[in-house]
Amino acid sequence: MVTCAPERGELWRHAKVARALGSPFVAAVLEAGERQLARAPRTAALIRNWPGDTSQDAVAMRFNAALHSLARHGRLPALSALYANRHEDFDGAIGGAMSEQDDVIALSMRDAPQTNEVGRSAAIAAALMVARHQFGLPFELLEIGSSCGLNLNLGHYEYELGGVSAGVIGSSVQIAPTWSGGSPPRAPIEVVAARGTDLNPLNADDPRTRDRLLSYVWADQPHRARRLESALALALRHPPHIDHADAVTWLSARLKDVQAAGQCRVIFHSMVLQYLTEHNRHTITSTIRQAGARATAGRPLAWISFEWTAIRDEVQLCLTCWPGGQTCLLATCHAYGEWIDWRM
Secondary structure, X not given: OOOOOOOOOHHHHHHHHHXXXXXXXXXXXXXXXXXXXXXXXXXXXXXXXXXXXXXXXXXXXXXXHHHHHHHHHOOOHHHHHHHOOOOOOHHHHHHHHHHHOHHHHHHHHOOOOOOOOHHHHHHHHHHHHHHHHHHOOOEEEEEEOOOOOHHHHHHHOEEEEOOXXXXXXXXXXXXXXXXXXXXXXXXXXXXXEEEEEEOOOOOOOOHHHHHHHHHOOOOOOHHHHHHHHHHHHHHHHOOOOEEEOOHHHHHHHHHHOOOOOOOEEEEEEEOOHHHOOHHHHHHHHHHHHHHHHOOOOOOOEEEEEEEEOOOOOOEEEEEEEEOOOEEXXXXXXXXXXXXXXXXX
């Protein structure tokens, strides 16, 4: 059954983004969801009265993840069959799920997104290779917005980056984004310490964590799901160190810790700043720059940012290094790391 939506709202708008990012299935899910909103009054009211910025808060992706989770659980046969490509009745399956599970969908959407996309590690790793080439030192990693900490384990992964093999060759987690432009410098990714923070750190050993992370992977991109499952399994063998703290307080404290001589301290984050207030973004930037002013050749500091631009027209991989404080746009990237356009 197709129900016409009274207006083209948030789900419809983000469907265009999903299609541009290579997921026609998720685009169709969101478009059907928009058409069927009248059958889910609690979900419709939640989206309509969302207190913040629906785009920055990834409201459409929360909706998609809620449906994907329901499909994975298998209690709604028509929905599960749709996600398994056994039929193409998007409106029937999604409308039925929204009608039957309105409360569940709305409740799930209140939780912050949990993507922890492992594909982004390739971009971070490439930036680390640039920093290694510059300083010649191993790394102490500090990550804000770590989620399950899978990107803290980037030193355990294997990469193919523009014809350059890097990382741990033969790793169970292999990341090879589509590459254009030049190649990063050949350099080891040597991590001697890695620590992160999150307001809601996730445990890779928790089945609910695994389900939530997998529900945020787009259903028509199974290679991402397989890679995520491999990264979760690896995290059981190498548990990431994640603190339960807000980014501002935690980062300030960590940057006051004495940095070991002969190590490059690296602050990194991926798709985190959009969820922070403007005040907190400014505070974090100031805190990093103040720490950078104290950096020396024997104790350098690097800042790696994988974030949308302010107008959300592209995802930029930027590296700032101290001493000096020069910032370099290394690449523009797919939001989930599927491709990297190297600019150096």
